[in-house]
Structures are given as structure tokens and as C-alpha cells.
Amino acid sequence: MFQEIDPHKISFNETREPASNDYVVSVKYGKVLFKKTNDEIDIPLISDFEGIDLKDLKYIMTVEKSNFYISVEHISLPDMEYGKLLGLLHLDSIPQEIRFAASTCAHLATWYEDNKLCGRCGTLTQYGKERNELVCPNCGRHIFPTIAPVVIVGITNGDKLMLTRYAAKGAYAHHSLVAGFVEVGETLEDAIRREACEETGLKVKNIRYFASQPWAFSSALLMGFWAEADGTEVHINADGKGELATAEWISRDDIKMESDESSLTWTMIKRFKDNEK
Ligand SMILES: [Zn+2]
Structure with missing residues (x-):
């Protein structure tokens, strides 16, 4: 099954700094950003965004030596396009562990995008102390991912x-x-x-x-x-x-x-x- 990525393991190192060869999973209205070059479709790396200030990058996970960040800024670049999330299931040119990690990141990024504003009082939310937690600075609501x-x-x-x-x-x-x-x-x-x-x-x-x-x-x-x-x-x-x-x-x-x-x-x-x- 898609999640069976042995012997690869997912780990977390939240103190790390973004590097040029780290993956960026960017979402827009439930779609995910793909890089398209010469008929090749891939998940973009930080190095693909030269000249763009990805200031909202958030670390999500690591699979072996590959690190994944999400961005909920909507990005417009000539060789990139938002496509169906389900595309990650079938892109056999990308290793399964990378596609599975990217899809998990996209689930989380979509949740972050959907919760930019507190659903209770409408204030901009902020990242909380826990992994994948949002907090509303106005009403104090703690928001966790929904499954x-x-x-x-x-x-x-x-x-x-x-x-x-x-x-x-x-x-x-x-x-x-x-x-x-x-x-x-x-x-x-x-x-x-x-x-x-x-x-x-x-x-x-x-x-x-x-x-x-x-x-x-x-x-x-x-x-x-x-x-x-x-x-x-x-x-x-x-x-x-x-x-x-x-x-x-x-x-x-x-x-x-x-x-x-x-x-x-x-x-x-x-x-x-x-x-x-
Ligand atoms: Zn609130």
C-alpha cells in the first residue's frame, strides 16, 4: 500500500534550517504545486524558487536524507503548476517514500491553509508550541489537524x-x-x-x-x-x-x-x- 515505505523511515528534526535541496510542498485550494520540465513532473525543491522569498516555509518531516517543508503562499512561476493531489499517488518517476511524504505534507498544508483564520473569531492564527498546532492569539483557541x-x-x-x-x-x-x-x-x-x-x-x-x-x-x-x-x-x-x-x-x-x-x-x-x- 501507498504508506508502506519500509525500509525508509519518517523522522522529525524541527531545529533544522532549510537547505537548497529540501522539498517544498505548496498548496493552493486543495491542489499541490508540481514542477514541470521537459515532460518531467516533480516535487519542487527550495533551489527551484530562486529569487522568491519563501518566508512562510514550515518544516514538516524528514524521510532518510530528504527534508520536507510546506508553504501556503500561492506561488506563480512559469515552469510550475498546481495540480491534483491525487497525482502524487501515480507519479511513478518519483520514489514512493517521497510521494507518500509529500502527500502527508499536502494534507497538513491544506489544513494550515484552511485555518489561516480562526474559525471561531476570524483572527489570523499563529503556529503553536506543539508540532502541527495553530493557536488563535485573540480567543486562545488551539487548533490541531483534522482527519x-x-x-x-x-x-x-x-x-x-x-x-x-x-x-x-x-x-x-x-x-x-x-x-x-x-x-x-x-x-x-x-x-x-x-x-x-x-x-x-x-x-x-x-x-x-x-x-x-x-x-x-x-x-x-x-x-x-x-x-x-x-x-x-x-x-x-x-x-x-x-x-x-x-x-x-x-x-x-x-x-x-x-x-x-x-x-x-x-x-x-x-x-x-x-x-x-
Ligand atoms: Zn479565535
């Missing part, structure tokens, strides 16, 4: 797995599992039962945890579970919202693996196909 919990559930029916496809134009095109954001006031199990019912009309039982995945692209933490169907009759989009285009039981032997090996969803489908769940 949205998402459940993904592999619903099984003997040797069949419930596979779905999203209906929205531009949505993830490959097979998915039932999934959704956890709502305020819900347990993870509540969210699983609700999403299963809303998307497929199925009741589920014997919920078991599988694995989790940080998913910076939607500021989320994905949590994967297995559950058994309690009854097999599918009523797609039972909530009437039309989120899915298809929801079908597919036998283990008939599952065709589609791309995105880096995702928790792919990993779960593969585990089921290989009868290893």
Missing part, C-alpha cells in the same frame, strides 16, 4: 464479494468496496452497517477489522473491515441517492484485479481473491 475517518467494508457471501462501481462522472472508475465517511455520533460499526444498507440494501454481521491507510487525498484515514452479509438480496442505492452504478456479488475466481495496487481497497479485493483474508 476524516472513512470505513471500507468487504462484504462477503461465501466465496462471493460485494463489488461496486461509482456512478458519478469522473469518479474512481475501478471496482470498489462499500465505503463512506463516518458521521458524527457514529461508531465505526454503525457507519459500516449504515453504508452497507444505504449503498446495497444489505444487512451485515460479524464485522472484523482488517487494516488502515492514511489517505491524504481526502484528508482521511481509511479503515478496512470484513463483514458477512446477513441475507443476499441486493437493493442498489437503497438510500435513493444514486451513488453507485453497479453493486454485484462476484465469485472469488471471477474477480479481475484492476489497477491501484497502492490502495487499501485493492489490497482487500486481492486478499479475498487469493483466499487469504
